[in-house]
Amino acid sequence: MPIKEDHTITADTFLDGIWKDNPVFIMLLGMCPVLAVTNSVINALAMGIATTFVLICSSILISLLRKLIPKEVRIATYIVIIATFVTITDYVIQAISLELYNALGAFIQLIVVNCMILGRAEAYASKNRPLKTVINGLGMGLGFTIALLCLGSVRELLGSGSLLGFSIFGAQFQPWVVMILPPGGFFVLGSWLLLFNWIREHNKNKTQQLEQKGTS
Amino acid sequence: MTDTEQAINQVTVRQTSSFAMVATLGIVAMLSGLLVVITWQLTLEPIEENKRIMIEKAIFQVIPNAQYRQSYTITNAGLIPGDEGKGLAFFAVFDKTGKLRGIAVASAAQGYAGMVNLLYGYDPQCECIRGFSIIKMAETPGLGDKILSDENFLANFNALDAQLNSENSALSNPIISVKHGSKSNPWEVDAISGATITSKAVARAINQSAQLILPKLKPYLSQIKYTPADPSDSKQE
Numbered sequence: 001m002p003i004k005e006d007h008t009i010t011a012d013t014f015l016d017g018i019w020k021d022n023p024v025f026i027m028l029l030g031m032c033p034v035l036a037v038t039n040s041v042i043n044a045l046a047m048g049i050a051t052t053f054v055l056i057c058s059s060i061l062i063s064l065l066r067k068l069i070p071k072e073v074r075i076a077t078y079i080v081i082i083a084t085f086v087t088i089t090d091y092v093i094q095a096i097s098l099e100l101y102n103a104l105g106a107f108i109q110l111i112v113v114n115c116m117i118l119g120r121a122e123a124y125a126s127k128n129r130p131l132k133t134v135i136n137g138l139g140m141g142l143g144f145t146i147a148l149l150c151l152g153s154v155r156e157l158l159g160s161g162s163l164l165g166f167s168i169f170g171a172q173f174q175p176w177v178v179m180i181l182p183p184g185g186f187f188v189l190g191s192w193l194l195l196f197n198w199i200r201e202h203n204k205n206k207t208q209q210l211e212q213k214g215t216s
Numbered sequence: 217m218t219d220t221e222q223a224i225n226q227v228t229v230r231q232t233s234s235f236a237m238v239a240t241l242g243i244v245a246m247l248s249g250l251l252v253v254i255t256w257q258l259t260l261e262p263i264e265e266n267k268r269i270m271i272e273k274a275i276f277q278v279i280p281n282a283q284y285r286q287s288y289t290i291t292n293a294g295l296i297p298g299d300e301g302k303g304l305a306f307f308a309v310f311d312k313t314g315k316l317r318g319i320a321v322a323s324a325a326q327g328y329a330g331m332v333n334l335l336y337g338y339d340p341q342c343e344c345i346r347g348f349s350i351i352k353m354a355e356t357p358g359l360g361d362k363i364l365s366d367e368n369f370l371a372n373f374n375a376l377d378a379q380l381n382s383e384n385s386a387l388s389n390p391i392i393s394v395k396h397g398s399k400s401n402p403w404e405v406d407a408i409s410g411a412t413i414t415s416k417a418v419a420r421a422i423n424q425s426a427q428l429i430l431p432k433l434k435p436y437l438s439q440i441k442y443t444p445a446d447p448s449d450s451k452q453e
Contacts, residue, residue: 039357065244068240069240070232070236070237070240071232072232072237073237073240073241076241077240077241077244080241080244080245080248081244081248083248084247084248084251084252085251087252087255088251088252088255091255091256091259091263092255092259094259094263094266095259095262095263095266097266098263098266098267098270102352105354159357159358160357160358175358177358177359180357180358181356181357181358
């Protein structure tokens with residue numbers, strides 16, 4: 001029983017990852033890098049780009065091979081493909097900047113086990129054509145990067161008083177060191193989740209009220 | 217009977233053969249190997265270059281007025297150029313005129329979060345430590361990494377005393393870190409309050425290595441001369 005493939009590409013294919021199914025704020029996937037490397041904007045950006053690269057490359061390959069991979073060994077195959085692109089990213093980051101590589105530490109290698117990537121492979125790339133997968137992956141990667149930047153900018157601003165290394169508050173600002181430490185990651189993530197859920201609830205209530213008005 | 221048998225048959229027909237599974241994984245693994253090796257080969261040169269620049273930056277940072285560097289190793293047989301042999305390796309650093317300005321030595325000690333790897337500069341003229349730079353560490357941002365920015369802490373290393381005792385067997389006073397604000401001797405390191413463990417690690421790394429290498433280095437100091445033909449030397453760009 002072949003799975004029916006829906007080839008239509010709509011704006012939602014791309015936008016789902018940014019808002020409706022945002023990997024961090026809605027699906028809560030890949031929390032390990034989200035909390036660990038967002039203590040500065042540059043680290044957050046680098047991790048976001050690295051993850052997006054791995055996500056898109058692995059999605060293309062998995063989507064191309066989707067009819068050849070036997071379902072019994074699909075997870076093993078996906079992991080091999082994802083690990084390949086993570087290793088490539090690892091070398092490329094080392095070649096670009098060793099400082100950045102040391103700042104990201106073990107979290108580059110840990111992209112292998114980022115459940116967002118395996119989740120996309122299993123739920124999307126294995127069921128869709130390469131082009132659609134790429135568009136969706138780009139949206140998801142962008143959504144992930146935006147989420148990391150949301151955390152990174154708040155934590156760097158409060159924890160070091162700077163943005164992208166430029167001092168914002170001046171020398172007399174006493175940084176909240178806790179914000180660049182792990183607890184700060186949880187505080188900021190919690191605050192963003194609160195905000196996004198409040199907006200969603202608010203919108204839902206509004207549409208419900210409108211519907212009730214329309215029916216009555 | 218027929219129903220169940222038919223069902224079983226259908227299931228077996230639908231099952232993928234072991235060969236297909238092995239072949240798929242094998243092909244994917246081969247493809248993976250190919251991609252990884254190609255990337256490794258392409259990035260090998262830039263990565264080596266980055267590592268070299270990083271070490272060089274660190275060396276020229278710990279010794280003022282540096283222009284050239286050469287690596288040496290003290291082995292049981294004596295002083296040999298290069299860093300291939302077994303023994304204590306260090307970098308000799310020279311200024312524009314080829315005069316020896318100091319030596320840079322790598323060392324490490326346990327910090328708060330893993331090893332603190334650093335490079336420190338020793339000035340044989342004043343017999344003191346002129347500075348240090350961190351090669352790699354994972355100390356807490358905002359606390360432990362203050363050792364790189366805290367001016368009072370860095371002032372410890374303007375001329376940190378590292379004189380040898382009269383027998384040239386060890387430092388006359390071991391380099392130790394003391395509680396913030398209680399430094400009274402030139403061989404003491406005034407620790408940063410809030411980053412005591414990291415400050416201690418810096419002092420310990422320097423002390424351990426200096427105790428070991430400086431007594432052995434002393435008899436060879438006059439032999440270290442700048443030789444422009446040495447392939448291991450390099451110029452600061």
